[in-house]
Amino acid sequence: MLVDTGSCGRIPHACHHGRSENGCADCKVRLISVCSVLELDELEELEALSHHLTLDKGQALFGQDEPAGFVFNVIEGALRLTRLLPDGRRHVMGFALPGDFLGLALQERHSVSAEALGPVKTCRFARQDFAAVVETKPHLLRSLHERAGHELNLAQEQMLLLGRRTAEEKVATFLLSLRARYARAGHSSVTVELPMGRQDMADHLGLTIETVSRMLSRLDRAHAILLVPGGVRLLDLPRLEAMAAG
Amino acid sequence: MLVDTGSCGRIPHACHHGRSENGCADCKVRLISVCSVLELDELEELEALSHHLTLDKGQALFGQDEPAGFVFNVIEGALRLTRLLPDGRRHVMGFALPGDFLGLALQERHSVSAEALGPVKTCRFARQDFAAVVETKPHLLRSLHERAGHELNLAQEQMLLLGRRTAEEKVATFLLSLRARYARAGHSSVTVELPMGRQDMADHLGLTIETVSRMLSRLDRAHAILLVPGGVRLLDLPRLEAMAAG
DNA sequence: TGCCGCCCTTGCGCTGGATCAATGCACGGC
């Protein structure tokens, strides 16, 4: 068994005996996570500080503005990263997928909350421990920094999208970028799984749930996509790309 | 004279003799720039690689997707950071003010273009040179990374703003955040200078120039602000903050 | 001093997406 199942803590829980049989070396996401820049001996060092942690659908990994006691590698599943406005309006900053690192900036507090969209497996480190390791390994810091730069790029794309694109363009762009992310993680297919609900997409794209639904229906009717349970099949990539390009 | 004025290159230009008389040690923005984490001897090392560079209003410091040959500290003035959509729609990602570092992520290409909103003074480094120094100074990399984390936070705020706020909230939030930035740079006042035009604000907030103008007029009529040439006086901070809070 | 060009402001009608409301549909519990 890969992870413990509840004998040693509250939910969400983590146990010292919760690691892969062969440890980080055969970790599913090693080659696409920050760990990819580490040598085997370094990996062992980090492994000694790590615990696996699983969440069920809907559980929160951490909350916005909460002290960041831990940082995480996502191993399996997807999470929703949200920010709240004082009055309750919500924005979904993005979705974390396997290989993503949560707590990239190593800041004292989490700037978003993270909730599981389905069953999730993560690899958890105490932030202090992780930061201490980073201090001794400049190449790990470089790797984090590169990822931060990448995140910044994505954030800029998203700002452009939110500020200057129409509802249809937003939805088309979202589907394509999700496909691209799955592809980078080795899951290449024209059928894109949508682990999040319509409301999450809406809150990610600055739209309402009704508009997202209408746009998906419209794309379906136009045979650009095919709506399937739990996801979408992208039928006419060139057309979608034309929409996304604007 | 602090900088050269055109005897040694095309515009924009940089000259080896363009440094402050006493070098980085008495640099106006030293304490608020990335350089604040450096010791005096390190500062000298960096200074040897630096050149001052000035721009006039409207000149571009670099363009989107251009190879990032250089990175910059902004010393004086303000720049507009923009991204273009293939069809010409524009989004202003933000504005760079004194103390800001351009090229934070040390990536191979600039993800935005940077244009001077008025006379600008910068401190320029060849990216390779700067990256080489960073390699030898982990605390400098840490400082860059912290700034990247801060940028990421700002980007998230902006996404929330673009996706979920009304025109009035956007404008109020923008004015307050600009004030806060000036304050952090030591320029605290209820009169906020607006070095950018209405179109730039509009493209930053995901609005049209007309809507920005209308909202400013409305706030003025409501005595929440007072429009003055080249800027705005914030008359009713509590009210503005209430609007910004949503 | 007067003209020109640039930006900003304002009015007005239009529209994309929001809002409100009803219905459909899958899944779990009993």
Next chain:
DNA sequence: GCCGTGCATTGATCCAGCGCAAGGGCGGCA
């Protein structure tokens, strides 16, 4: 099998912000 609950779709109406067009103010320049 039947109902309840939560999510998705669809339709009808509304309205915030857009697009267009007409002024207005101001600085530069001859």
